[in-house]
Amino acid sequence: MDILARVAQLRAAGRSVISLCAGEPGGGAPSAVSVAAAALHTAGTPMTYTPALGIAELRAAIAGHYQRWYGLEIDARNVAVTTGSSGAFLLTFLSAFNAGDRVALARPGYPAYKNILRALGVEVVEIDAGPDTRFQPTPVQLDAAVREHGPLAGLMLASPANPTGTMVSREELTALARWCATHSVRLVSDEIYHGITYPGPDAPDPRGVCAWEVDRSAVVISSFSKYWGMTGWRLGWAIVPDELVEVVDALAGNVALCPPAPAQLAAVAAFSEASYAEADAFVAEFSRTRDYLLANVGRLGWEDVAPADGAFYLYAGLGPAMDGFADSAAYCSALLESAGVAVVPGLDFDAVGGRHTVRLSFAAGYDAVQEGLERILAFHDSRAGHLPH
Numbered sequence: 188m189d190i191l192a193r194v195a196q197l198r199a200a201g202r203s204v205i206s207l208c209a210g211e212p213g214g215g216a217p218s219a220v221s222v223a224a225a226a227l228h229t230a231g232t233p234m235t236y237t238p239a240l241g242i243a244e245l246r247a248a249i250a251g252h253y254q255r256w257y258g259l260e261i262d263a264r265n266v267a268v269t270t271g272s273s274g275a276f277l278l279t280f281l282s283a284f285n286a287g288d289r290v291a292l293a294r295p296g297y298p299a300y301k302n303i304l305r306a307l308g309v310e311v312v313e314i315d316a317g318p319d320t321r322f323q324p325t326p327v328q329l330d331a332a333v334r335e336h337g338p339l340a341g342l343m344l345a346s347p348a349n350p351t352g353t354m355v356s357r358e359e360l361t362a363l364a365r366w367c368a369t370h371s372v373r374l375v376s377d378e379i380y381h382g383i384t385y386p387g388p389d390a391p392d393p394r395g396v397c398a399w400e401v402d403r404s405a406v407v408i409s410s411f412s413k414y415w416g417m418t419g420w421r422l423g424w425a426i427v428p429d430e431l432v433e434v435v436d437a438l439a440g441n442v443a444l445c446p447p448a449p450a451q452l453a454a455v456a457a458f459s460e461a462s463y464a465e466a467d468a469f470v471a472e473f474s475r476t477r478d479y480l481l482a483n484v485g486r487l488g489w490e491d492v493a494p495a496d497g498a499f500y501l502y503a504g505l506g507p508a509m510d511g512f513a514d515s516a517a518y519c520s521a522l523l524e525s526a527g528v529a530v531v532p533g534l535d536f537d538a539v540g541g542r543h544t545v546r547l548s549f550a551a552g553y554d555a556v557q558e559g560l561e562r563i564l565a566f567h568d569s570r571a572g573h574l575p576h
Contacts, residue, residue, distance in 0.1 A: 208530055237446070323344075341373040374402055386496075406425055
């Protein structure tokens with residue numbers, strides 16, 4: 188957020204700045220959703236409170252989405268519509284865990300997981316998941332965490348993950364779910380980037396594997412923000428097992444009363460054929476940009492590049508580019524001020540190894556990424572003559 192604020196300041200001062208830091212698709216909501224929202228306001232539809240877990244039509248549409256993508260039969264009763272995925276995380280953590288419980292999650296990872304958990308009095312157990320495990324936790328690492336910290340109450344998993352973009356395979360997810368079942372651990376699966384994936388031609392799971400395909404006691408969290416590009420609409424959902432539905436319902440009524448009514452009413456149109464087609468077209472553009480980025484990232488000298496199976500991030504070690512900088516935050520600051528390119532320091536996602544890593548978002552589009560890479564190369568070249576040998 189500090190980087191984005193500085194980007195705004197520089198642009199206001201007339202600087203040309205390429206922002207490759209925000210995890211936000213630039214295309215906006217599908218046309219059908221925008222048309223539906225406009226019609227609601229034109230018709231003067233009253234925007235009153237809705238049921239705490241969302242309107243019935245949207246919950247049913249989300250359940251239908253799981254049939255379409257995964258072949259899963261889900262009762263709309265198990266769908267909790269929330270104020271963004273952030274609301275889903277809060278309700279899930281409140282309902283599934285108690286203060287003093289231990290919840291494991293991968294490092295590097297999305298910082299809001301641990302921040303929300305810690306705010307609720309939950310002990311966060313970070314799993315050091317690096318290149319050797321494709322930046323995802325494994326049952327072996329979870330066994331080690333239990334030996335060191337004691338029994339776990341939960342495992343927070345993200346696939347595709349932020350900041351790395353890595354995914355777990357069906358076999359890996361099944362093994363993690365089996366480990367959780369054996370140890371009475373609640374699996375919480377963040378699937379917000381499902382649909383934004385880049386599988387090979389023979390990949391069996393082009394959208395990603397839903398945790399409910401292997402474990403119906405898991406909580407699945409997703410959102411309209413990424414695949415559908417509806418970040419500012421603040422609408423997400425959780426797929427909640429039967430034993431947590433009433434608890435989540437009661438909590439939702441106290442935490443936010445209900446998700447935004449206009450967003451709910453319009454979001455039903457996100458599940459139209461036209462909306463899926465628009466979203467897939469944006470994913471195809473992300474794929475084109477990703478291909479260019481992966482083909483050229485070697486020119487930057489960055490190392491240990493994460494596989495970027497999904498989402499729209501490239502996470503990498505700075506390698507020789509770190510020379511002369513105290514940490515990744517200093518590198519990112521200098522890059523922004525000197526070259527007008529904004530990327531995110533890895534410290535945001537990993538307080539240990541993140542001193543030497545960065546996250547680049549290619550959601551900004553092909554042209555922005557292409558120019559951004561050339562500016563980064565010029566920045567490196569400009570420093571080459573000033574570094575100690």
